[in-house]
Amino acid sequence: MPGEFDLIRKYFSGHDGSSRVELGIGDDCALLKLRRDESLAITTDTLNEGIHFFKDTDPYLLGYRSLLVNLSDLAAMGADPMAFTLSLSLPEATDSFLKPFAKGLFELADEEGCALIGGNTSKGPLSITISAYGVSCADTLRRSGAKSGDGIYVTGSLGLCALYVEAGYGRLKVDKSLLSSLCYKSMHQPCRCAFAKELCDLEYSRCAIDISDGIVGDLGHILECSNVGADLWLDKLPLADELHSLIKEEQKRLELAAFGGCDYELLFTLPSETEDDVMDLCEEHDVPVTKVGIITSSQELRLFNHGKIVRPAAKPFEHF
Amino acid sequence: MPGEFDLIRKYFSGHDGSSRVELGIGDDCALLKLRRDESLAITTDTLNEGIHFFKDTDPYLLGYRSLLVNLSDLAAMGADPMAFTLSLSLPEATDSFLKPFAKGLFELADEEGCALIGGNTSKGPLSITISAYGVSCADTLRRSGAKSGDGIYVTGSLGLCALYVEAGYGRLKVDKSLLSSLCYKSMHQPCRCAFAKELCDLEYSRCAIDISDGIVGDLGHILECSNVGADLWLDKLPLADELHSLIKEEQKRLELAAFGGCDYELLFTLPSETEDDVMDLCEEHDVPVTKVGIITSSQELRLFNHGKIVRPAAKPFEHF
Numbered sequence: 120m121p122g123e124f125d126l127i128r129k130y131f132s133g134h135d136g137s138s139r140v141e142l143g144i145g146d147d148c149a150l151l152k153l154r155r156d157e158s159l160a161i162t163t164d165t166l167n168e169g170i171h172f173f174k175d176t177d178p179y180l181l182g183y184r185s186l187l188v189n190l191s192d193l194a195a196m197g198a199d200p201m202a203f204t205l206s207l208s209l210p211e212a213t214d215s216f217l218k219p220f221a222k223g224l225f226e227l228a229d230e231e232g233c234a235l236i237g238g239n240t241s242k243g244p245l246s247i248t249i250s251a252y253g254v255s256c257a258d259t260l261r262r263s264g265a266k267s268g269d270g271i272y273v274t275g276s277l278g279l280c281a282l283y284v285e286a287g288y289g290r291l292k293v294d295k296s297l298l299s300s301l302c303y304k305s306m307h308q309p310c311r312c313a314f315a316k317e318l319c320d321l322e323y324s325r326c327a328i329d330i331s332d333g334i335v336g337d338l339g340h341i342l343e344c345s346n347v348g349a350d351l352w353l354d355k356l357p358l359a360d361e362l363h364s365l366i367k368e369e370q371k372r373l374e375l376a377a378f379g380g381c382d383y384e385l386l387f388t389l390p391s392e393t394e395d396d397v398m399d400l401c402e403e404h405d406v407p408v409t410k411v412g413i414i415t416s417s418q419e420l421r422l423f424n425h426g427k428i429v430r431p432a433a434k435p436f437e438h439f
Numbered sequence: 440m441p442g443e444f445d446l447i448r449k450y451f452s453g454h455d456g457s458s459r460v461e462l463g464i465g466d467d468c469a470l471l472k473l474r475r476d477e478s479l480a481i482t483t484d485t486l487n488e489g490i491h492f493f494k495d496t497d498p499y500l501l502g503y504r505s506l507l508v509n510l511s512d513l514a515a516m517g518a519d520p521m522a523f524t525l526s527l528s529l530p531e532a533t534d535s536f537l538k539p540f541a542k543g544l545f546e547l548a549d550e551e552g553c554a555l556i557g558g559n560t561s562k563g564p565l566s567i568t569i570s571a572y573g574v575s576c577a578d579t580l581r582r583s584g585a586k587s588g589d590g591i592y593v594t595g596s597l598g599l600c601a602l603y604v605e606a607g608y609g610r611l612k613v614d615k616s617l618l619s620s621l622c623y624k625s626m627h628q629p630c631r632c633a634f635a636k637e638l639c640d641l642e643y644s645r646c647a648i649d650i651s652d653g654i655v656g657d658l659g660h661i662l663e664c665s666n667v668g669a670d671l672w673l674d675k676l677p678l679a680d681e682l683h684s685l686i687k688e689e690q691k692r693l694e695l696a697a698f699g700g701c702d703y704e705l706l707f708t709l710p711s712e713t714e715d716d717v718m719d720l721c722e723e724h725d726v727p728v729t730k731v732g733i734i735t736s737s738q739e740l741r742l743f744n745h746g747k748i749v750r751p752a753a754k755p756f757e758h759f
Contacts, residue, residue: 141478142581145582145664146516146581146582146583146664147512147513147515147582147647147648147649148480148482148512148513148515148516148518148573148575149480149481149482150478150479150480150481150516150575151478151479151481152478153473153479155475158461158470158471158472159470159471159472159473159479160468160470161468161470161471161522161524161556161557161570161572162467162468162469162524162557163524163526163557163558163559163568163570164526165526165528165559165561165563167561167562167563167564168563169563170561170562170563171561192467192468193467193468195466195467195468196467196468196470198468202481204481204482204483204570206483206484206485206568208485208487208566236481237481237482237483238483239483239484239485241487241490241491242487242490243485243487243488243489243490243564243566244487244563244564244566246487246528246563246564246566248483248485248526248568250483250524250570252481253468255468259462259470261462261466262466262467327467328467329467344465344466
């Protein structure tokens, strides 16, 4: 088996250039430079086999997604991706894993101008931890920025990852090719960084979070940090097409879309009178955005379906 | 079992304050500020159960060491520890693990002024990944900074971790209490950051690495990056006391000290005429430093024992 240094050279070198990277891979630390008035946004996330993805998931998708979940956190602050480190534990260092893994990883990294500046590989059960670094300007999008009267908006569509998990565990019967398509679509999500960066540049935009725990759970974090309440309109949630085609009961569809985790879409709030500007931005970036509720001063989260209050039917997703 | 957010609050909150931390735990990303002319030094390292430590190792020692191995990389650049993120995978979130783990972690973090600014916990085989951030001034200690004629110096003593691994695998017979003492001493190493920072401030000091792969392997990295050779004097290596008391054969003692990994001491080079200044620094910081060789222009690494060239008897440690 090749040594650690050979592996790094073979699969992970040559992607560490960027104007802010003073020193990339090859010393004890990497060095990053910031310009005046910039802050560094830092996030880290882990994907473990059997917990965050099924055994034998396509390594290409794992490479892509392990970076995406981190860039999604940068997007939620309106930060511009700059660099990342990779800690990869795997039972055996094979070409059949590392080649597609690196392909998926660098497809996204190169597209977003995000340089691999360091990391480590070691033997162990398959586990991928990435820490990602973004440049953040003075006014970041924060969870604490929502104000009563703001509209609540979400990018893309919801529930696809929860649907894939149902199918993966056999709770929803689908054929092999459909399962494979659900896997691909739910793991190869679009990156919202460029859109979020422009959103951040709008002077009245101050609040966002990415949807990793389900929209109800993540909206809850915004409410707690902003000390406000919200009305969330379940019937307005942008459900993934596959929810409509594969799930008959409306109740189940809503549960998956509202409480299912790992959509990695952007949830943000804006003063309602600025909606037109935002819709222009969405068109420009070809990012679908849906208004799904309103921030209130009531201190509670109320879920509505076709104008009627409903009770939550499931708890937000947690990793423990 | 408590949820992820409860765990974070219970064991890992309240250690995220520092003048350069603009935003700590609680949003999608943390935010760090740098002053003008500062760079950010970044490193990341993983400890996996059964690979980097034995099953049932005291969680207190794991907490301490998982940060130490990262701070050791910051030291090797002469960077001042500022902050870190923690990704913790564990089979079950128990008080009996998390309480001592957090104690060991924050003992070192607080001592070094290193704030915990983010991270994640998830279910999985025990695995700890930390990314650490340090402030680096214009002239960092780099692997590429060694020059022919420089003396080669090492802090502390060598071989204790390799000895503990021998004992842990039963290749060296020791009683339970001695095994426990070897475990503690080899995992609870001193942090060399403060010393390295002062070393970095000496204007003629430009080259260091930390010893994680064994002094022969790590010196090899310096030689490769600096495009020089070296004579390493094995008989001058500062062997840990326990090597003398527990290993009878000189050959075996030298192998453990020269090729054993994970000592996390600092290896650095300096123009020989500046030795007095460095020795003053060592005394001031109460850090033992030993001269163990000399950089040459020969492009090869020669190992000497009592003046005679010897051949390497083992290969440098690698994680794969």
